[in-house]
Amino acid sequence: MRRSIATVSLSGTLPEKLEAIAAARFDGVEIFEPDLTGFPGRPRDIRDMAADLGLTIELFQPFRNAEGLGPAAFQRTLHRLERKLDLMEELGAPLMLVCSNVEPDAIDDDGLAAEQLRAMAERAGARGIRLGYEALAWGTHVSTFDHAWRLVERADHPHLGLILDSFHTLALPHDWSGIADLPGERIFFVQLADAPRLDMATLMLSRHHRCLPGQGELNVGGFTEAVLRAGYTGPLSLEIFNDALRSAPTRQTAKDGMRSLLHVEEQVRRVEAARRILSDGVAETKSIATAPRRVELFDPPTPARLDGVAFVEFAVNHAAQAKLADELKRLGFRRLGRHRSKDVDLYGMGDIRFVLNAEPHSTAHSYYLLHGASVCAIAYEVDDPLRAVGRAEAFGCPRFEGRVGPNELSLPGIRSIGGELVYFTRRRADGSIDFETDFLLDDGGAAQPDAAHRIDHIAQVLPEGALDAAILFHRAVLDLEPEPVVVLADPFGLVRSRAISDQRRRVRFPLNIASGRNTSAARSVSTYLGAGVHHIALETSDLFAAAERLRATGVAILPIPANYYDDLAARFDLDEDLLATMTRLNILYDRQGDGEFFQLYTQPFEGRFFFELVERRGGYDQYGAANASIRMAASSQLGAHDTLVG
Ligand SMILES: O=C(O)c1ccc(O)c(O)c1
Numbered sequence: 001m002r003r004s005i006a007t008v009s010l011s012g013t014l015p016e017k018l019e020a021i022a023a024a025r026f027d028g029v030e031i032f033e034p035d036l037t038g039f040p041g042r043p044r045d046i047r048d049m050a051a052d053l054g055l056t057i058e059l060f061q062p063f064r065n066a067e068g069l070g071p072a073a074f075q076r077t078l079h080r081l082e083r084k085l086d087l088m089e090e091l092g093a094p095l096m097l098v099c100s101n102v103e104p105d106a107i108d109d110d111g112l113a114a115e116q117l118r119a120m121a122e123r124a125g126a127r128g129i130r131l132g133y134e135a136l137a138w139g140t141h142v143s144t145f146d147h148a149w150r151l152v153e154r155a156d157h158p159h160l161g162l163i164l165d166s167f168h169t170l171a172l173p174h175d176w177s178g179i180a181d182l183p184g185e186r187i188f189f190v191q192l193a194d195a196p197r198l199d200m201a202t203l204m205l206s207r208h209h210r211c212l213p214g215q216g217e218l219n220v221g222g223f224t225e226a227v228l229r230a231g232y233t234g235p236l237s238l239e240i241f242n243d244a245l246r247s248a249p250t251r252q253t254a255k256d257g258m259r260s261l262l263h264v265e266e267q268v269r270r271v272e273a274a275r276r277i278l279s280d281g282v283a284e285t286k287s288i289a290t291a292p293r294r295v296e297l298f299d300p301p302t303p304a305r306l307d308g309v310a311f312v313e314f315a316v317n318h319a320a321q322a323k324l325a326d327e328l329k330r331l332g333f334r335r336l337g338r339h340r341s342k343d344v345d346l347y348g349m350g351d352i353r354f355v356l357n358a359e360p361h362s363t364a365h366s367y368y369l370l371h372g373a374s375v376c377a378i379a380y381e382v383d384d385p386l387r388a389v390g391r392a393e394a395f396g397c398p399r400f401e402g403r404v405g406p407n408e409l410s411l412p413g414i415r416s417i418g419g420e421l422v423y424f425t426r427r428r429a430d431g432s433i434d435f436e437t438d439f440l441l442d443d444g445g446a447a448q449p450d451a452a453h454r455i456d457h458i459a460q461v462l463p464e465g466a467l468d469a470a471i472l473f474h475r476a477v478l479d480l481e482p483e484p485v486v487v488l489a490d491p492f493g494l495v496r497s498r499a500i501s502d503q504r505r506r507v508r509f510p511l512n513i514a515s516g517r518n519t520s521a522a523r524s525v526s527t528y529l530g531a532g533v534h535h536i537a538l539e540t541s542d543l544f545a546a547a548e549r550l551r552a553t554g555v556a557i558l559p560i561p562a563n564y565y566d567d568l569a570a571r572f573d574l575d576e577d578l579l580a581t582m583t584r585l586n587i588l589y590d591r592q593g594d595g596e597f598f599q600l601y602t603q604p605f606e607g608r609f610f611f612e613l614v615e616r617r618g619g620y621d622q623y624g625a626a627n628a629s630i631r632m633a634a635s636s637q638l639g640a641h642d643t644l645v646g
């Protein structure tokens, strides 16, 4: 598959954009006219620049409000067209995007529009240039792909074809199943963009909130599969109008764009596979469903099976190491061992493993210097760690090789987008996890019942604008799926939160973005330079027993106001004794259908992160979003130092 991107998708000057696009290994580029008009050189300089970078200029766009015009206005269109064809000849662009007329006075006459498109195609054809007609979703008379196709078919000119754009096709409630029946050779170009489903005018959604495929909620994979089934063989080109990307780092956007296209290609394979299974046995649909595809698609190693979080690694110095160890012991963790060659301790409770890394001259140490005591790595338990790394590399993640001492294992790992490390490790037949061989294990200490047995979720805060990239990373690399966005109220602003998780809910990450400057999440990001783990929730089978134990060992629990419990009593029919116990133990509550959720929070560690204990009953599948605002308000009442992560 040839991969392309429109220059409007990136920030920067035109040369910066082209360099970033080439560095991310795109094959081609759509030149968006304002990028050219504002460039202090001639079109031929742009052609040379693209050629030097190994980029094909696929298309020049947009040519607007060209059809459905009265005679005088159409004469002006033809005049304008000739000037732009001059430009395109110099630019070396073979295809012009003509979008459907959006002027209120456009004439509603298909015959006229088709005739005018034909006249334009005749002019373009004389120069060896082709025109592609695209329906804008807010076009005055032509707003759907099938209407645009009827005009193209009626105009019947070899230099006129159809341009399909996933946004315009999928954003409207319009049946797009006919795409696969279009003649593929008449589809001249395909643009891809995703978007969230927001209740706003399509024009606003398109101009400001498009996002990379995989970051939004449109079925871009299904759309692309239909386009390829129609027999289309041209490039897939990203066209992302997005406010945040206009100011995001250019190279990062280009890299994310490539990851997104690769993700779409894999989605297409999945749609094809599902279609093949569906059509098995239905003879007449079988040939259509399994007609050989004409282009090759990205085929990465399949996702490894995710069985959970194997360990979480904290970057600490000696003082923080001792303090965190003390906190963990009060929570019920035991020291399980010490690293063979490094200043690193392993703590555990149930299946939970925390690594406290105070080794000087290590990646963890650099992380500590930059961010303070914080989570610097997360390791996943998978069935095949090397396949997991191979897949991540295929999606453009740099592999990480740490320093390995004698008798130590080299853990396969990658650097994640925020700079933290991601490791993959495997459980052995004897039940131990691979990475534990690096530790000289203690022989235990007094066994006590575990307060918690596994990690339920790890919540992270991300800088403004980083959520979409994080969603795409986890989706493409780890095959996690995003859950719906929720908005949480902090006393000093709003926090947008979107969780991503695997189907079996072995791994769950709520990702939080603070939109104000003063929310706890925003202050945490600015104080500690970047993203980070905000809290770790541990799952327990008996939160009430665990809470009593934490009280006894002196863990500082976040105090919850009495008003909250009055409100609970009003909202839910809860047993009075239960409510009294929850009040005493600062346990919060939520309900979803028959499912119930109990949770409590510890006070923040060094103002950086905290722990949560949760008990899920009866299939409760959320995170107590209703309680997050209570938590943020409650922690704002703590001492100034401790309020940072709220
Ligand atoms: O918003 C627009 O005007 C616009 C222009 C060109 C396109 O290809 C498109 O999808 C939208």
Ligand SMILES: [Mg+2]
Binding pocket: 134, 165, 191, 239
């Ligand atoms: Mg478009």
